[in-house]
Amino acid sequence: MVTFQKEDFKQVFSEATELLRKHYAEVAERQDVIALDPDEARYQKLFDMDMLEIHTAREDGKLIGYSAWFVVMNMHYKTSLTASSDVIYIDPAHRKGMVGARFIKWTLQEIKKRKPQRILFHVKPTVDFGPILERLGAKYFEKIYSLVLD
Numbered sequence: 001m002v003t004f005q006k007e008d009f010k011q012v013f014s015e016a017t018e019l020l021r022k023h024y025a026e027v028a029e030r031q032d033v034i035a036l037d038p039d040e041a042r043y044q045k046l047f048d049m050d051m052l053e054i055h056t057a058r059e060d061g062k063l064i065g066y067s068a069w070f071v072v073m074n075m076h077y078k079t080s081l082t083a084s085s086d087v088i089y090i091d092p093a094h095r096k097g098m099v100g101a102r103f104i105k106w107t108l109q110e111i112k113k114r115k116p117q118r119i120l121f122h123v124k125p126t127v128d129f130g131p132i133l134e135r136l137g138a139k140y141f142e143k144i145y146s147l148v149l150d
Contacts, residue, residue: 019089064093069084
C-alpha cells in the first residue's frame with residue numbers, strides 16, 4: 001500500500017540516496033559538468049527554520065518518492081508567502097496507475113496548509129506533469145532557459 005506523509009528532512013535524506021541518483025540521471029542536464037552533490041547542511045538549516053517542507057511517498061514503508069518545498073517570503077514581494085517546489089519525484093517503477101497524480105495532488109493540498117499566496121512548481125520538459133497541475137487549477141506561468149558553461 002502506498003502512503004503519503006510529511007517527514008523530517010534528516011530521516012528522508014539518509015535513505016534517499018538511490019532515489020536522488022535516479023532522479024538526477026533522469027532530469028539533470030550536462031551531468032558531465034554538474035555533479036549531483038546536495039548541500040545537506042543548508043537543507044537541514046532551512047528545515048530547522050521551517051522554510052523547507054518534506055513530503056514522501058512510501059510503499060509498505062519503503063521510500064518510493066519525495067517532494068521538497070521551499071516556503072519563504074518572496075524576494076520580489078516581501079509580504080507574499082510563496083511555496084516553491086524544489087523537487088518532486090516518484091520512482092519510475094511506481095509510476096503506474098494514479099500514484100504520481102495522487103502524490104502531486106496530496107503534496108499540493110499539504111503545502112496549502114501553510115497558506116502561501118502563491119505555489120510554484122518547476123516542471124522539466126523531459127518529465128512534463130504540467131497537464132496534471134492544470135487539472136488541479138495551476139496555470140502555465142514562465143519558461144526558464146539554462147546555459148551550462150564548461
